[in-house]
Amino acid sequence: MELLKKIHAKAKQDGYLTFDCYTDICLYESHLGYYNNKHISFDQKNSDFITAPELSSIYTESIINFYLQCKKYKKIDNILEFGAGSGEMAYNFLKNIKDNDIPKKYYILEKSIYLRKQQEKKIKLLPEKYKDIVEWIDEVKNIENVFLLANEVLDAIPSKILFRENNIFYEKVIKSKNNKLYFSKIDCSDHLQKKIKNIELRIGSSIPNNYIFEINTLYKKFLSDSISGVKNFIFLIIDYGYNEKEFYHPERTKGTIQFYKNHKKISDPLTDQGNFDISTSVDFSRVNRISNLNNLQLVSYTTQTEFLLNTNILENSLKINDSNKKNNILKTLLLPSDMGENFKMMILCDDDDGNFKMPFKDFRHKL
Numbered sequence: 008m009e010l011l012k013k014i015h016a017k018a019k020q021d022g023y024l025t026f027d028c029y030t031d032i033c034l035y036e037s038h039l040g041y042y043n044n045k046h047i048s049f050d051q052k053n054s055d056f057i058t059a060p061e062l063s064s065i066y067t068e069s070i071i072n073f074y075l076q077c078k079k080y081k082k083i084d085n086i087l088e089f090g091a092g093s094g095e096m097a098y099n100f101l102k103n104i105k106d107n108d109i110p111k112k113y114y115i116l117e118k119s120i121y122l123r124k125q126q127e128k129k130i131k132l133l134p135e136k137y138k139d140i141v142e143w144i145d146e147v148k149n150i151e152n153v154f155l156l157a158n159e160v161l162d163a164i165p166s167k168i169l170f171r172e173n174n175i176f177y178e179k180v181i182k183s184k185n186n187k188l189y190f191s192k193i194d195c196s197d198h199l200q201k202k203i204k205n206i207e208l209r210i211g212s213s214i215p216n217n218y219i220f221e222i223n224t225l226y227k228k229f230l231s232d233s234i235s236g237v238k239n240f241i242f243l244i245i246d247y248g249y250n251e252k253e254f255y256h257p258e259r260t261k262g263t264i265q266f267y268k269n270h271k272k273i274s275d276p277l278t279d280q281g282n283f284d285i286s287t288s289v290d291f292s293r294v295n296r297i298s299n300l301n302n303l304q305l306v307s308y309t310t311q312t313e314f315l316l317n318t319n320i321l322e323n324s325l326k327i328n329d330s331n332k333k334n335n336i337l338k339t340l341l342l343p344s345d346m347g348e349n350f351k352m353m354i355l356c357d358d359d360d361g362n363f364k365m366p367f368k369d370f371r372h373k374l
């Protein structure tokens with residue numbers, strides 16, 4: 008109820024809430040938002056969705072394998088993980104990496120204070136020698152030779168919802184009246200109109216009437232905050248999403264935002280705030296353009312299936328004795344209709360020299 012009161016108060020004060028602003032409150036409001044309250048759980052029994060690191064440690068073993076390959080091309084001593092959830096990936100990374108390859112530091116930058124507490128608790132379960140390696144930071148500053156990692160973080164960065172009606176573009180907003188929240192619309196700002204025009208030019212067609220879609224204007228800040236304080240890095244971004252042509256495909260008329268509770272999609276995001284997840288598929292072409300503007304080089308863009316098959320997932324899966332369990336894990340991670348092709352791996356770096364040889368099929372041309 009407290010979160011709802013805050014939403015009403017802010018909507019009344021500002022006249023309306025844009026969807027990204029509403030999502031930000033629902034997910035991150037201090038002590039009340041979905042990710043930022045004491046009930047948040049990534050535990051398979053109590054969670055609302057499952058991420059790959061939570062599904063099995065063999066996923067993180069593939070990430071280790073890739074990290075070791077990157078070290079052949081670049082001096083990499085440290086890791087920086089953004090949005091580490093329950094800390095499962097960090098825990099399994101350190102638990103499974105050989106002593107000689109242990110990073111000097113494993114930094115974690117986590118937006119949620121409650122998840123940070125859970126991560127600290129999980130890392131404490133590791134042997135004593137790892138304790139000083141993991142360090143939580145509040146901003147990225149003066150870090151060198153580092154492997155950056157963001158697994159399902161970009162989909163949790165709030166997006167705007169837009170639509171076209173009678174040939175006019177509007178932004179979807181939330182208003183408050185008589186203690187009820189309802190959807191409404193405002194004219195698109197000139198800034199957003201310009202962005203839409205550019206999307207139409209790039210995809211080579213007009214966005215049709217009665218078409219709902221998202222634009223994320225916050226990736227820019229996340230990416231520049233992530234890289235402005237690091238030198239000599241490789242950045243692995245993992246998430247579900249598409250290139251721009253697929254993202255704005257004429258058949259996807261209702262956009263990509265999803266609301267999840269108890270592993271089921273819910274349809275009404277205006278009730279039960281703080282108790283369900285809100286996420287948007289990633290427009291990887293947008294991420295790529297922002298990266299270019301930040302002088303980053305795109306080393307590779309591939310699917311999760313390609314990435315995992317070429318980082319020893321099948322070999323690593325052999326140690327799972329229960330064959331049913333093993334098959335289910337592999338199916339979830341690798342089948343194209345499941346995570347396999349919906350999830351993409353984007354690899355960026357600040358300075359490449361053209362030396363990187365990635366072992367998997369590359370789909371950069373699709374961006």
Ligand SMILES: C[S@@+](CC[C@H](N)C(=O)[O-])C[C@H]1O[C@@H](n2cnc3c(N)ncnc32)[C@H](O)[C@@H]1O
Nearest residue numbers: 042058090091092116117118119158159160163
């Ligand atoms: C969907 S969860 C993924 C968690 C974990 N990476 C995993 O795969 O299990 C999103 C995570 O990103 C965090 N997050 C969202 N925005 C962030 C930001 N700007 N900086 C750091 N963490 C962020 C959330 O608090 C949460 O830990």
